[in-house]
Amino acid sequence: MRASRLVTLLLLLQNRGRLTARQLSEELEVSVRTVYRDVEALAAAGIPLYGDAGHAGGYRLVDGYRTRLTGLTTDEAQAAFLAALPGAAAELGFGEALATAQLKLRAALPAELREHAGRIQERFLLDAPGWYGDADHAPHLAAVAAAMWERQRVALRYRRWRAPEEIERRVEPYGLVLKAGRWYLVAGGPSGIRTYRVDQIFRIRPLEEEFAIPDEFDLAAHWDRYLTDFRARLHTGEALVRLTPQGARRLGVTPMGDGWTEVQVPIESIDHAHGEFLRLGTDIEVMAPAELRDRIAETARTLATRYEG
Structure with missing residues (x-):
């Protein structure tokens, strides 16, 4: 532990120049007295550093000195x-x-x-979660990650959306994916490779069993195939709609000039499309299927009656 701290202290001085004992103690989360001892140890080891007294003083390396202790641990x-x-x-x-x-x-x-x-580092920031929701709380993420690093099978108690809602699975953690602020576990099991939302794991038990990830498995390629299959299963139908230029842009469709654009769009279901299309207000007209058009027309009549007067 101390050796690692000494290297960190040396790198801090190399990267930032002069630093006071107080600044070093705050960076290293140790006492000022410990910093004094560490500086003495570095000097005794032949590191050319010196301290300046006074208000503007501090420790610094001799100009031109650069450590070669830059190897990374695993x-x-x-x-x-x-x-x-x-x-x-x-x-x-x-x-x-x-x-x-x-x-x-x-x-x-x-x-x-x-x-x-x-x-x-100062001017670029990646904020993964979406606007209208915080990142999911996944209390077992660290345990899942540990099992993945150690290639250790685990028993999961998992909550899913369909019955039975609570299930137990013995799986081999192959990889973790962070998408839109939500963690997903890609894991192998008796029924093949499956994807689990980590925030829906409410119990995890490591097993005294190691596993080997198949040589042909590639996490990025698997996730790409999973998303393609998910979208294919999600969009089970189509709707014919007319869109204003603004409606086309909001729906991600290229407008055809300044007038209305008629286009076929994939939909998940009548219920889902009903809610999504209502968001576009007067910028959309649903032409087909008839069931969806009738549902939206009925909603429009109900809203008109409710807001009369």
Whole structure:
């Protein structure tokens, strides 16, 4: 633990220049007295650093000195791939490793590239959850991730939308996907590869059984196929609609000039399409199927009657 802290202290000085003992203690989450001892240990090991007294003082490295201790640990290398998702890294237990990995990566860069990397970090932010909902609370995410890293089978108690709502599955965690603020587990089992929402797992029990991920399995390719199949199952019908230019843009359709655009659009069901199309108000007219057109017409009549006077 102390060796890791000494490396971090050295990298902080290399990346940021002069730092006071108080600033170092806050960064390392240790006491000022511990910082003094760590600085003495580095000096005794031949690291060319010195301290300046006074209000503007602090510790710094001799100009031109650069450490070569920039190798990444396994955890830090894994965390580096999540650098655009600090929240996700923290949820998976890599928050501290990510911070250390970024320090090491900065230390390995020339000065001008370090400055550029700093500007990128200051000016770009990825906020994964959608506007009208917070990220799901997934209390068992860390346990799922641990089983995935260790390639350990687990028994899940899972809540699904259809009966029976609560089921138990023995699965092999192959990978985790974060989509729109929601975590999904892709796992193998007796019935093949399945996808589970991690926030719907309410109990997980590690099993003393290891597994091997099939050589042909590719998480990104599998997820792409899963989404394609999901959309195909989701949109079971079509509707013929007329759209104003504004309605076309809101529905993601290219307007045909300044007039109405007639187009076939996929729909999940009559009930779902009824609610979605009503959002477009007067920017849409449903032509077919007749059942959907009649439902929307009846809703319009009810609203007109309700708002009369």
